[in-house]
Amino acid sequence: MTRWLLSRLLWAAVILFAVVTLSFVLVRSLPGGPFDESRALDPVIRANLMAAYDLAAPLPEQYARYVGGLLHGNFGPSLRYRDYSVGQILAESLPISALLGALALLIALAVGLTAGALAAARRGSWIDTGVMGAATLGIALPNFVLAGVLVLLFSFHWRLFPVAGWGSPAQLVLPSLALGLPFAASIARLFRAGLLETFGEDWIRTARAKGRSPSGILWGHAARVALLPVVSYVGPAAAGILSGSLVVERVFAISGMGSHFVDSAFNADYNLALGVVIVYTALVSGFNLLADLAYGLLDPRIEVA
């Protein structure tokens, strides 16, 4: 187990290094620079700015210095938000994305598992048709449409929640729903399919013969196995929720990492773009590792070592 874990961590480090190198080359080969503005800069001022932000040296030298900085936990200064270092920006925005993502994931799991179980328990009924219809709609709807509908209903029509912003509990509700509900739809479909497959197994019939109640069979026996596909989905989905929050963050004016993910590239903010990519790579690797670990815990037949 320890050896397996160490080998996975080593591979994660290799992947991270490759991602940093590739991203560095890609981001620096984009046309347009961080100091290109509508008003042209005097050539001497531009040269001084490039030198001040360590962009004047040859690329390999800059790369070596950048990687050296990373090893000391220094992501460099932001080239767009010049009063901040990339480390400061990540430290401010990552907790916001993490909270938003955690709430969205919670909603996705709570709604998805409940709906999936209901549909499986009442297979073929109007409940099953309704839940699966809603789930298909949830998967098909892009989250900016869902966000717009939520704002229209809950902010303009019923005036229950604020349209945007971050800081109060009320401001968490709509963005978490907009981000979490499409994932809930996928979870519901997966869980339903998993349960229906498990219901046909011999050991479930044995449990029924022993007199266990339908709910006991569902949650005590079948759910545990039916959760396996959900778990393997939730790992990457958690990373997807974090990195896919761009639209939701924009619609609700939330200062998380999703917006930096795209805007830093458009702003030619090389250091911020790389910093965000590094964090996301680490998160995706971490969530996948956790999913593999959970797999072993849920199903004793699977060994992680």
Add this chain to the structure above:
Amino acid sequence: MRAERARLAGAVLLALGALAAVAVWGGASLRAPADFSFCNQAEISSLDPASITGVPEARIVQALFEGLTRQDPVTAEALPGMASRWTVSEDGLSVRFDVRSDSLWTDGTPVTAHDVAYTLRRVLHPSTAAPNAPMLWCLKGAFAYGHAAAPDAGALGVEALSDTELVLSLERPTPALPAILALPFACTVQRACVERWGRQWIAPEHLVTNGPFRLVERRVRDRLRLQRFDGYWGRDEVALASIDAWAADSGTTQVNLYLTGSADWVVRPPSGLYGALLGRPDCLRGPQCGLTFLRYNHERSPFSDPSVRLALLLALDRESIARDVVRGGETAADTFVPRGMSGYEPPLWPSFDPARARDLLAEAGFPGGAGFPVFELLHPQLQTARDLCESLAAQWRERLGVRCRLVAQPWKVFLDSQTRGAYDVSWSVWTADYVAPEAFLDIFASESGNNRSHFADATYDALLGLAAGAPDPAERARLQARAEQRLVDACVLAPIFQRANVNLVAPTVRGFHDNLLDVHPLRDLSVVAEDAP
């Protein structure tokens, strides 16, 4: 079974604990609303006056800092700021400022002329790399100072005679100097603070300011909270006790915040919502000192031919473009330097004439558009720019039989392409920092980095040089108009429309005036009760 339940309960507790930890880490906190909130369009790039170039930054910097002069909320012209008055020498080459003795920094120390002198030297110093430093090259010795390996402050025309007296010596008479000094880049910074903290002086815990407001809180890409500063000389004129500036960059979100009462001012709502917004009494519109125009690449054939450039301009119905495509109250441009500058009468550009356009194109060797190459019309990835360019392409195709391909690029890539001259015809915008013809005319000087068209005319440059040195305003304006006539004669560019200000302003806001620069100093705004007249 019991073990199962215990494990389940443990998992739930663990999840809740993790959530609580994230909630604390996330810093979710409640906050009382400010007196006045507005959408500042974007997260600002910096609070350092010397570093900034954008409009969102200007709004905040001018609330936190003040220079020798400030902008009039009604006319956008220069008003006394940290200087209570100024006198210009007879030859126009020296300006003496009386610096107020009754204004404080937020650390309680008085603002002095020495701070102002330090600020101007800092802006010009090469190590600061201030993008707007060229605006101060009118100061004596400033260009050499900014380009020297070891700058000599003694040779610079900036001298503090005492705590309250400052003299600026000039290379040439500069009537626009008070307006230039009112711009955010010239806002006074405290020498002690900058020298003590170095690049960290701008951190909220170190920042010392002298403007009408002080910084209370700054959350990147979220909000800035400002609070009235009682050490400011004009504190009695400042009505708002607190201000929130939202960094929301989505136009729709800004309008949502406004419509639900969370914001009192939205700048330039998205054009897609014009249908619902322009008719409202709280949607204020007016002319802006800005122009949307087309650049021709003079180095590429056939745009090196003035007849072709003129033919393309004459084929455009600019009235219908302004009315039906842009729709925000913009007016068809018949001048390059926008109208509205007192003392300057810009020469007129030819108006819509498709028949003459066809004749000119035929004379240039392209009758009915035959043989005219399919060219690229470059524009940034902005909805408004795309709408405009689609309309231009359709008009050229219909009236001249020429075809163009639209090339949309992200903003920075677009600027890079324009600067490298990698285009045939390009969408362009220019807005003035201060109201003066040279703010427009200078961009087509041969050596200007803003030229980007490869246009070079020695006579044009000479006229601009003569105008810059002319002490008499009427003579200056006459020379400038002659220079602009050179642009018209060679049809160097194609003016499309004079830009317009569009602001959504809550009916409870007072002190908001439309002006050519679309500047609305926060110090001059106030908010009244809903039922006030």
